[in-house]
Amino acid sequence: MPARQRQQQSRHLRAEAIIEAARSLAERDGWDAVTTRRLSEAIDYSQPVLYGHFPSGKSGIMDAVALQGFERLASKIRSDRGGARTQRSRVTRLVHSYLGFADQEPAVYLAMFARPTALPFGVESTPEQLRRAYDELAESVAGCGGGDDPETFVEVIWSALHGMVMLSRDDRLRPSARARRIRTLVDRFVD
Incomplete structure (x- = not known):
């Protein structure tokens, strides 16, 4: 070498x-x-x-942790979606996959979504790792949302998932109602 x-x-x-x-x-x-x-x-x-x-010190290191997290999240969503045949099963798998990732890697999730970052979201200079995670979210909800703008629909689903993660993490949601919240979320978003 x-x-x-x-x-x-x-x-x-x-x-x-x-x-x-x-x-x-x-x-x-x-x-x-x-x-x-x-x-x-x-x-x-x-x-x-x-x-x-x-x-940039700690902030650059956190951004690197976040980028790796986006790669793992994209991979997890894609893998968990597997051969889902219906919209309901794709969205249900997405919800479980996303919440499971946040549960399994809480500090990484915080670096990705809750801590200050220099990573640009939703613009041309968005890093490829973020784009892949977004694309996996979009693929999981493809065909849902009726006539809504698809990108906005993905952002709304993503926002709902993030809200569930953060509120659960801070003990602001009843742990015993998690399965009901997931069913309700899927029911609202699947046509």
């Missing part, structure tokens, strides 16, 4: 280690606990090495 390729691979592996350490620390202690100092201690890299990979 040429030296330049080894250097690039080494750099990529260091960046991945930083991202993984941040995600792990955030899952355990919350995003407020993620600092460049704590990260450098956790992975035994100096703070200048962290800033060499992520010049």
Whole structure:
């Protein structure tokens, strides 16, 4: 392997280690606990090495965690949708997939949707990872919404799912009513 390729691979592996350490620390202690100092201690890299990979520091690292999260969310939605044959089953699988992702990766979900970010949404410069996640949402609800504008319809579904995640996370919804909320959401959005 040429030296330049080894250097690039080494750099990529260091960046991945930083991202993984941040995600792990955030899952355990919350995003407020993620600092460049704590990260450098956790992975035994100096703070200048962290800033060499992520010049904007913690915010750049959080954006990298979010981008990886969008990739995993898109993959999960696509996989869970599987061979669903009806609109109802596609939307039901989407809801379970989305809520399940948020339950399984709460700190990643917060980096994606609830923490400040420099990632642009819904514009031409939107990163490909975000576009793929959006496209999987859109594919899951294709054909629903009657005559509504399809993009707006996807945004409304997405907003409803995000609201369910955040309100459940903050214990503002009855845990015992989750299945009923899911049925009600699907009933409202499937023609």
